[in-house]
Amino acid sequence: MNGNIHKFSNSQIFKLKEMNNIVVYCEIEEGKVADVSLELITKGRKLAQDLKCKLEALAIGYKLDSIGSQVFPYGVDTLYVVDDKRLEHYQTLPHTSICVKLFEEQKPQICLMGATTTGRDLGPRVSSALKSGLTADCTNLEIGPHTETKTGKEYKDLLYQIRPAFGGNIIATIVNPDCRPQMATVREGVMKKEIFNANHKGEVVKLDADKYVSASDFAISIVERHMEKSKVNIKNSSIIVAGGYGVGSKENFALLYELAAVIGAEVGASRAAVDAGYAEHERQIGQTGVTVRPKLYIACGISGQIQHIAGMQESSMIISVNNDPNAPINKIADYVITGNIEDVLPKMIKYYKQNSK
Amino acid sequence: MGLKIIVLAKQVPDTRNVGKDAMKADGTVNRAALPAIFNPEDLNALEQALRLKDQFPGTHITLLTMGPVRAAEVLREGLFRGADDGILLTDRAFAGADTLATSYAIACAIRKVKDYDLIICGRQAIDGDTAQVGPQVAEKLGIPQITYAEEVVSVKNNVIKIKRRLERGIEVVEGKLPLVITVNGSAAECRPRNAKLLMKYKHSSTMSERAEKSEDYLAMINDKPYLNIKEWSVNDIECDREQLGLSGSPTKVKKIENIVFQAKESKRLTDGDNDINQLMKELIENHTIG
Numbered sequence: 001m002n003g004n005i006h007k008f009s010n011s012q013i014f015k016l017k018e019m020n021n022i023v024v025y026c027e028i029e030e031g032k033v034a035d036v037s038l039e040l041i042t043k044g045r046k047l048a049q050d051l052k053c054k055l056e057a058l059a060i061g062y063k064l065d066s067i068g069s070q071v072f073p074y075g076v077d078t079l080y081v082v083d084d085k086r087l088e089h090y091q092t093l094p095h096t097s098i099c100v101k102l103f104e105e106q107k108p109q110i111c112l113m114g115a116t117t118t119g120r121d122l123g124p125r126v127s128s129a130l131k132s133g134l135t136a137d138c139t140n141l142e143i144g145p146h147t148e149t150k151t152g153k154e155y156k157d158l159l160y161q162i163r164p165a166f167g168g169n170i171i172a173t174i175v176n177p178d179c180r181p182q183m184a185t186v187r188e189g190v191m192k193k194e195i196f197n198a199n200h201k202g203e204v205v206k207l208d209a210d211k212y213v214s215a216s217d218f219a220i221s222i223v224e225r226h227m228e229k230s231k232v233n234i235k236n237s238s239i240i241v242a243g244g245y246g247v248g249s250k251e252n253f254a255l256l257y258e259l260a261a262v263i264g265a266e267v268g269a270s271r272a273a274v275d276a277g278y279a280e281h282e283r284q285i286g287q288t289g290v291t292v293r294p295k296l297y298i299a300c301g302i303s304g305q306i307q308h309i310a311g312m313q314e315s316s317m318i319i320s321v322n323n324d325p326n327a328p329i330n331k332i333a334d335y336v337i338t339g340n341i342e343d344v345l346p347k348m349i350k351y352y353k354q355n356s357k
Numbered sequence: 358m359g360l361k362i363i364v365l366a367k368q369v370p371d372t373r374n375v376g377k378d379a380m381k382a383d384g385t386v387n388r389a390a391l392p393a394i395f396n397p398e399d400l401n402a403l404e405q406a407l408r409l410k411d412q413f414p415g416t417h418i419t420l421l422t423m424g425p426v427r428a429a430e431v432l433r434e435g436l437f438r439g440a441d442d443g444i445l446l447t448d449r450a451f452a453g454a455d456t457l458a459t460s461y462a463i464a465c466a467i468r469k470v471k472d473y474d475l476i477i478c479g480r481q482a483i484d485g486d487t488a489q490v491g492p493q494v495a496e497k498l499g500i501p502q503i504t505y506a507e508e509v510v511s512v513k514n515n516v517i518k519i520k521r522r523l524e525r526g527i528e529v530v531e532g533k534l535p536l537v538i539t540v541n542g543s544a545a546e547c548r549p550r551n552a553k554l555l556m557k558y559k560h561s562s563t564m565s566e567r568a569e570k571s572e573d574y575l576a577m578i579n580d581k582p583y584l585n586i587k588e589w590s591v592n593d594i595e596c597d598r599e600q601l602g603l604s605g606s607p608t609k610v611k612k613i614e615n616i617v618f619q620a621k622e623s624k625r626l627t628d629g630d631n632d633i634n635q636l637m638k639e640l641i642e643n644h645t646i647g
C-alpha cells in the first residue's frame with residue numbers, strides 16, 4: 001500500500017485545519033459503547049470546539065441501531081456505522097481496513113482510540129498503514145502551536161499528546177506536525193465522561209461493509225470467546241479504600257474489605273499489592289491501572305510512587321494510613337495517620353459504627 | 358516439520374527499578390545509571406519460540422534486535438537459552454526512530470531474512486510501554502497479527518491456534534502462517550540459560566565487537582562460524598532511507614517535564630483511639646462518608 005498520500009504537503013495542511021474533523025473509534029461490547037469511548041468523545045468534543053471542526057465517531061459491529069442515541073448526547077456530529085453480521089466481534093484486519101479506507105476518504109486531522117486491548121491492537125496497525133504517528137497511553141490532550149526547532153517552521157493547532165515516559169518518571173509532550181491523522185490512545189478513566197447536551201442530534205452515515213472489507217480480512221477466526229462483565233467498579237465509586245504492599249497479605253486485605261463494606265466503598269490496590277497477589281488486577285489504580293477521582297481515597301500501606309499517584313491524585317480528599325511518617329504519599333494527603341493498618345483499620349470501623357448511629 | 362521463527366527482542370533500560378540517582382537534577386533521565394536488560398516480555402516471546410522448537414525438531418529460531426552495538430548482549434542471552442541465530446540491526450541511520458520508523462527498519466530486515474513462518478515479539482517494551490512495534494511490523498509485512506498471546510495452543514497443517522488474554526477474558530483464535538504474534542507477560546516464563554549453550558556461545562560476537570579483540574582471540578573464534586552474530590547496517594537492507602530514524606518518525610518530542618505534585622498541608626494524626634474517633638466523626642458530619 002502506498003502510504004505517501006498521507007504525508008500531506010504544506011498547503012494541504014493549511015487547508016486541513018479549517019475543514020478536517022476529529023474521529024473517535026467506538027468500542028462496542030454487546031451493543032453498548034464502552035465507557036472509554038464515551039470519555040474520548042467527551043474530550044473530542046472539547047478539542048473540536050478549540051479547532052472549530054466537527055466531531056465524528058466510528059462504530060463497527062452488528063446490530064448497531066442504538067449507537068447513535070448512545071453517543072449523540074456526548075456531542076458527536078457524525079456517526080459512521082458499519083453494521084454486518086461478520087463484524088459481530090472485534091477483529092484486527094476488518095477493523096483496520098475500515099479505518100484505513102474511511103480515513104483515506106475523510107482525512108480526519110485527529111483520531112482517538114481507547115488504550116485497551118482493542119485500541120492497542122488496532123491503532124498501531126492503522127497508523128502503520130497510513131504512515132501516521134501514534135502516541136500510546138496519553139494522559140492529557142490539548143491543542144497548541146508548535147515550532148520545529150531545526151527548520152523554524154511554525155504550526156498552528158497541533159494536538160499535544162501528553163504522556164508519562166520512562167516508567168512514569170517524566171512527562172513528555174509529543175506532537176505529530178506533518179502526518180495525518182494525529183493518532184492517540186488513552187486509557188479508561190483518564191478522561192471524564194460528561195454529557196454535552198442531552199438533545200444534541202447528529203447524523204448517522206451508514207457504510208456498506210462490502211466496500212470496506214474483503215474476504216482476506218477474515219484470515220483469523222475466533223474459535224472460543226469467554227468474556228466476563230467486570231465485577232469491580234472502582235472507577236465510579238465515590239469512596240475507595242486502597243491497599244498497598246504494606247498491607248502484607250491477602251488475609252490482611254480482608255480488613256480493607258470490611259472497612260469498605262461498612263462505609264460503602266470499593267476496594268482498590270497498588271500494583272505492588274496486585275503483583276504480590278493480594279488483590280485482583282482489575283483493582284489496580286495508577287498509570288497502568290485505572291484512574292479514579294473519588295470523594296474520599298483511603299490509602300493503606302501505600303508508599304505513593306509517582307505511577308500510583310498518577311491514578312488517584314485528583315481525589316477530593318486523601319487519607320493515608322502508613323507506619324512510615326515520611327511515606328511520599330503523605331505529602332499529598334489531607335490526613336496522615338501514622339500507624340499500622342492492623343491497628344488503625346479496626347478502629348476506623350469501630351468508630352464509624354459508633355458515630356453513625 | 359520444523360518452523361522458521363523470528364523473535365524480536367529489545368534491550369531496554371530497567372525502568373522498573375528507577376532509583377533516585379537515575380533522575381538527573383534537571384529532571385532528565387540518566388540512562389547510564391539504569392542497567393540495560395532483555396525486555397521482560399521479549400523473554401516470554403522467546404519461550405514460546407523455544408517451546409515450538411521442543412515440539413517440532415528442526416525448528417530454527419532467529420533473534421533480531423535493533424539497537425546500539427551493545428544490544429548484541431540480548432542476542433547472546435537468547436543463544437544461551439536456545440535460539441539458533443542472532444541478527445543485530447545497528448546504524449546511526451536508525452537512531453531517533455519512533456515506533457513507526459522502528460517497525461519499518463525491522464520489517465525491512467525481516468524481508469531480507471525472507472523465509473519465515475512466524476514472527477514473535479513481546480507485547481510491549483518497558484522503556485516506552487507502547488505495544489506498537491509488533492502490529493506495525495505485521496502491517497508492513499502484510500500479514501495478520503495475533504496480539505496479547507498467552508499460549509500457543511497448537512500448530513497443525515500450517516494453522517496456528519493461540520489463546521489470547523484480554524482485559525475482560527480470553528479468546529482462542531486461529532489463523533494460517535505466516536503471521537505475527539505478540540506475547541503477554543502472563544505467558545510462561547522463559548527458561549534459564551543452558552550450561553552447554555553458555556559454553557558454546559560464550560564467545561559469540563558481532564563484527565563491531567570483534568574490532569576490539571586481539572589477533573589470537575580472533576584466530577580462536579574464526580573457525581567457528583556459529584560464533585559470528587550477524588550485524589546489519591542500513592546498507593545491508595533494502596529500504597527507503599527517508600522512512601528510517603528521525604526523518605521517518607512522524608512523532609516528535611516537543612517537551613519533557615519533571616513531575617511535580619502539589620504538596621498539601623496535611624493534618625497529622627496518631628493511631629490512638631481519640632484521633633481516629635475524631636476523624637470518623639468529622640467525616641460523617643461533613644458527609645464525606647455515610
Ligand SMILES: Cc1cc2nc3c(=O)[nH]c(=O)nc-3n(C[C@H](O)[C@H](O)[C@H](O)COP(=O)(O)OP(=O)(O)OC[C@H]3O[C@@H](n4cnc5c(N)ncnc54)[C@H](O)[C@@H]3O)c2cc1C
Nearest residue numbers: 244245246270271272286287288289301303308323340341
Ligand atoms: C511503568 C510502570 C508502571 C507502573 N504502574 C503502576 C500503577 O498503575 N499503579 C501502581 O500502584 N504502581 C505502579 N507502578 C509501581 C510503582 O512504581 C510502585 O512500585 C508501587 O506503586 C508501589 O506499591 P506500594 O506503595 O503498595 O508498595 P511499597 O512501595 O512497597 O510501599 C509499601 C508501604 O507500606 C507501608 N507499610 C508497610 N507495612 C505497613 C503496615 N503494617 N501498616 C501500614 N503501612 C505499612 C510502608 O511504609 C510503605 O510506605 C508502576 C511502575 C512502573 C515502572
Ligand SMILES: Nc1ncnc2c1ncn2[C@@H]1O[C@H](COP(=O)(O)O)[C@@H](O)[C@H]1O
Nearest residue numbers: 365366423478479481482487488489490
Ligand atoms: N528495537 C527493537 N528491536 C527488536 N525488537 C523490538 C524493538 N523495538 C520493539 N521491538 C519488539 O516490539 C515489541 C513492542 O515494543 P514497543 O512497541 O516498543 O512497546 C517488543 O516487545 C519487541 O518484541
